[in-house]
Amino acid sequence: MRRFSWFNVVSLTLGFAFLYIPILILVIYSFNAGRNVAVWQGWSVRWYVEVFDDQQLLDAAWVTLKVGLVSASVATVLGTMAALAMARLGRFPGRLLFSGMIYAPLVMPEVITGLSLLLLFVAVDFDRGFWTITLAHITFTMCFVAVVVQSRLVGFDRSLEEAAMDLGCRPTATFFRITLPIIWPAVVSGWMLAFTLSLDDLVIASFATGPGATTLPMKIYSDVRLGVKPEINAVCTLVIAIISIAVIVASILTKRQEVEREKAERAAFAGG
Structure with a gap:
């Protein structure tokens, strides 16, 4: 079967162009010397200096970072435990309900999720904030x-x-020594996905927030409503750079771990 097709090449090119050209334009115009974001007036880094001088923007970024780190870490632990339950426990009583509760947020509109959480926090008299x-x-x-x-x-x-348990390893030790190292790339991928979703969220955070807890997406949205400022391009470029570096580092570490595991398996096979 012929795999190469100009239709596929053109479709992929147009798809990638549609996705990444706007991002590239945003990055380029973050170095624009003029305040008008639609007119190029030369190269400058003045807006990056303005970003680090804007205390409100820095506070929002710090809140977003803390929320992302804490929520992604806790969600990774709970999500991994839920995955183990669904993959290992078979058809236990209440599995259908448990699976439905796990997968519901995937298809639930964010407005409904945010509103339901807001009603919950109000009902239990939980002060909204971080x-x-x-x-x-x-x-x-x-x-x-x-x-x-x-x-x-x-x-x-x-x-x-x-095999590990036959050699006397307890279930808990087996999980941390055998299971977790093997599924570690998936765990890291899940953490990065959770962290990225947390950084990007606007709707749910708008319902759950309170005084003194403004996230970066909320700050950007409130500023954009009054007109796009060049500082917004700069801070978005910084976010893109941070996420790109994190993805590259995680990919390198995952690839290195896979190579080391393959070497260990070859050494064990050769020794056997």
């Missing part, structure tokens, strides 16, 4: 982690765990 945003982000990012980790557990060779 922790309510964090809990809200844990709620809707945990399901993404569960899906990613469960897809890795489906093809997991359980004979490795059985």
Whole structure:
């Protein structure tokens, strides 16, 4: 079968151009010397200096970073536990309800999720702020982690765990020494996905926020409503750079881990 097709090449080119040309334009205009974001007036880094002089913007970025780190970490732990339950426990009582509750945030509109969480926080008289945003982000990012980790557990060779336990390794030690290192790339991918979703969220955070807890997307949205400022291009470029570096570093570490595991398996096979 012929795999090369000009239709496929043109379709991919147009698709990537549609996705990445606007981002490239944003990055280029973040170095625009003029305040008018639609007219190029030369190269300058003045808007990056303005970003680091804007205390409100820095505070919003710091809140977003803290929420992302805490929510992604907790969501990764809970999502991994949920994936293990769905992949290992078989058809336990209440599995259908449990799976539905895990997957519901994937298809639930963010407005409904945000409004329901707002009603919950009001009903229990929980002061809205940093922790309510964090809990809200844990709620809707945990399901993404569960899906990613469960897809890795489906093809997991359980004979490795059985061999470890036959040699006297306890179940907990088997998980941390055998299972977790093997599924670690999926766990890291789930964490990065949860962290990215937390950084990007606007709707749910708008419902769950309170005084003194403004996230960066909320700050950018409130500023853009009054007109796009060049500082917005600069801060968006910084976010793109940070995420790109994190993805590259995670990819390198994952690839290195896979290479080391392959070497260890070859050495064990040669020794056997």
